[in-house]
Amino acid sequence: MNELQHETSPYLLQHANNPIHWKAWNDRTLLSAKNENKLILVSVGYSSCHWCHVMEHESFEDEDVANVMNPNFISIKVDREERPDVDAIYMKAVQLMTKQGGWPLNVVCLPDGRPVWGGTYHRKEDWIDILQQLQKLFTESPEKMIDYAEKLHQGITLLGLVQKNPSDEKIDPANIKPMVEKWSRSFDWEFGGYARAPKFMMPNNYLFLQRYGYQTKSADLLDFVDLTLMRMASGGLFDTVGGGFSRYSVDMRWHVPHFEKMLYDNGQLISLYSEAYKRTQNPLYKEVIEKTLTFIERELLNPDDAFYSALDADSINEIAELEEGAFYVWKKDQLQKLLKDDFEVFSELFNINDFGFWENDNYVLIQSQSTEDIASQFGLTETELLIKKKNWEQLLFAEREKRPKPRLDDKSLTSWNAIMLKGYVDAYKALGNEHYLTIAKKNADFILHKQWSEEGFLWHSYKNGKSTIKGFLEDYAFVIDAFIGLYQATLEENYLMHAKQLADYCLEHFYDETQQFFAFTARNEIQLIASHFETEDNVIPASNSVMANNLFVLSLLYHNSYYEKTALQMLHHMIPHLDYASAYSNWMNLWLHLSEDNKELAICGKKALDSLKKINAEYLPNIIVAGSTTQSDLPFLTNRFDEENLLFYICHNKKCLLPNTSLEATVSELKIN
Structure with a gap:
């Protein structure tokens, strides 16, 4: 066995018996490369990655490959879900070198970690040939490699940095319209989603398009969102037998899925279908929510009230071989x-x-x-x-x-748990099922007691009772978002207080004053070869866009002008880069917060919770809700509680109307008709 036998990641443990002398990514391993003056081979994947398994079987289990790799390279296996920072940096390198990326992600680096070659899946013969050529070049002409590494490193450092917007033009939500019009030209009006394959679900895109369609009264946009949601739910992508969605469809019809089921997809999709159900009352959306959450609790909820990460695409078939989709x-x-x-x-x-x-x-x-x-x-x-x-x-x-079940990735990631927690909260708001709120609260307790250290930082990963790897920006961003949502479902201000504490921690440890964005890794942690600022929304929204949305909401509730300035400054710098709108939908959601339709609602009184449930069951994406059942010190609620009356305050642009006492009148005024 190699050194991976000491790890907890299911993906790394899968490679523990390879003849390759795999090591984990850590300071000791990186120092050994420098001391031995050897090239580093970084191979990044994840447990449910089909082609990662194929390359393992063809190459990493092979003695001929081992005989090339072991003498000449310090070989490091990385679980991209455990180390998204390492994955992001070397993915940038491969994209610069090859104009594409994917997993398995394989990169060869100088002993100091700077990359000189990168690619994805390779057959055994090609893999051996590539490694032998690289080793020969390193031995005979190292200066050529060093020169290339220096140029590539400059590119990696620059890639992802957002150029500051010098314009002082007002951030006008009316400018969203031409972006959405251009975006709509890529819509697939037969099957929903975008007219390409493979077809990813991109839940954040449809959360934004649904909200924008509602606020602009665009029947076409709402029809397209419904077409997409109904087609996804009716296709093979959705497991109608057992619940839950697979990661993506390999075709344009949502027909044949890539069968792995990821926690982050299902958490976001629960939020999406919950919002859509509130808008339409479509029974199919309710069925999707209920089946998916039944699947989550049956397969991915562990005894610590944390959620596991994923189910593999592959499982044992009737002839006892691993096969994609066999289950x-x-x-x-x-x-x-x-x-x-x-x-x-x-x-x-x-x-x-x-x-x-x-x-x-x-x-x-x-x-x-x-x-x-x-x-x-x-x-x-x-x-x-x-x-x-x-x-x-x-x-x-x-x-x-x-049948034999797909393999389980049984680590629990803080960021993905928070996404699923938010899904449960949104399902509770839409359907009123108290069980969903109970699960959400228990998961919040897991994060608070297991993943939040006494020193104030979050841990990223958890398995077998042990928390490991200091958290990345994504962990903080999604936990803050989930805790804000939990507060808005319960009016329990401790969740909001925790969200604010974590936001302040991020501002102190992740915010880069020069770039005016949050770095992915805290500045007091050991840095990689380049900084990473995650700004582009993908299958998961960018951690910077989530943080900007968080800060904007917290700025309203805490009357904090610095939060607001920071959030809007980030948006201001992003606007010139929003040409490809589907990659920035969460930024556009923040932009939409600035529209005239956006309002805040305070519900104050002893029976505020009863009215809150009714408000939360309405589709009101343009309303930021707060409230209290007792006297509150929250700045937005100060002096608004009344012992005798239930009061509803509608506010906009830092001004509030006189309170009214009618829930029906309040809902009527908040809705866009």
Whole structure:
């Protein structure tokens, strides 16, 4: 076994028996490269990465490869989910070198860590050839490598830095319109999402588009959001049998998923479907929420009230081999045997035909017609078909549980836990299910008691009762966001106080006064070869955009002008770079906070919670809510509590109307009609 046997990451442990002399990323390993004057080979992946497993099997389990790597390289395996900082820096390098990226991410570096070559998956023969050429060059002409490394390092240092916006033009939300119009030209009006494959879900995009469509009264935008959400929920991307979404679709129809299930996707999608349910009351959205949270609790909730990270795409098939999707797919004869006389109706509903066919005689369950249409074809009422559908799914679930399950990544990441916590809070707001709030509070306690150190910093990872790796900006940003949401669901000010404490910690330890953005790594931690400022929203929103939104909300509730100045300064610098709107939707959400439609609502009185539940069940994305059931010292609520009356204060642009006592009148005034 190699040194990875001492790690806790499931991904690193998967490589512990490789003949490669893998080491973990740490100071001791990096120092050994300098002392031995050896090239460093950094290989980055994650436990549910299919092509990472393929390259491991083809190359890293092979003695011929080991005989090349072991004598000549200090080989370091990195779990990108444990070390997103390392992943981000070397991903920049590979993108500069090859104009593309992905995982497994393989980079060869000088002994000081500066990269000289990078790529992704390579077959065994190509891999050996590349490494031998690099080693020969390092031995015979090291000056060429050093010269290239210096130029590449300059590029890495500059890449991702946001040029300051010299303009003093007012930040006008009206300027969002042409960006959205340009963005809409990439919409897929048949299947939703964007007209390309593979197709990622990008929940933050649709949270923004839904809000923008609502605030601008754009029926087209709202129709597109609904088309996307309904197609995603009906496609193979959503596991209708067991709940939960896979990471992305390999095709344009949301048909065949890449079968791994990630906590961060499902947490964000719960928030998205919850907001959409509040707007539409669509029963499909409610079904998606309930099935997904049932999956999360069944498969990803651990005894410490923390959430595990992911389920692998691969599982053991009927011939005892690892195969992508084996746990989820069905063969026609299996379904005929299980469903008997109902097979004909089932096959029409779930496309056990050319449309639903994948490969190797396997079918993915995908719906392309409404239950109303299918019911009509077979002389059933829609209610009768829906009862059958529920019974079929329970039957298939019981049968599927007999199969070997996908491998579990059982580490718990603070940032991803906070995303899931927020999902539970949003589901509680939309559906009023107290159980969801209970789970959210328990997870918040996990973060507070296990992941928040006595020294004031957050830990990033947790496994087997042990917290490890000091937190990155993403951990703070998402925890702050989740705690603000939990406060707005409960009016328990301790959550808001914790959010403010963490925001202040970030301003002290992560904020770069020169760049006027937050660095990904705290300044008092050991730095990598370059600083990283995460500003582009991806499948997860950028930690800087989340922090900017957080600071804006906290600035209103705490009357803190520095928070507001910092948030809007970040937005001001980002605006010239927002040409490709889908990569900056969370920044545009902050921008939309500045619209005339945006308001704040204070609910104050002994029975404030009852009214809060009703307010939270409404779709009011342009309203920032606060309140109290007792006298409060929160600046936004000072002197607003009344022992005798329940009062509603509507505020805008730091001015508040006289309070009213009618919930109905308040909701009517807040809604955009």
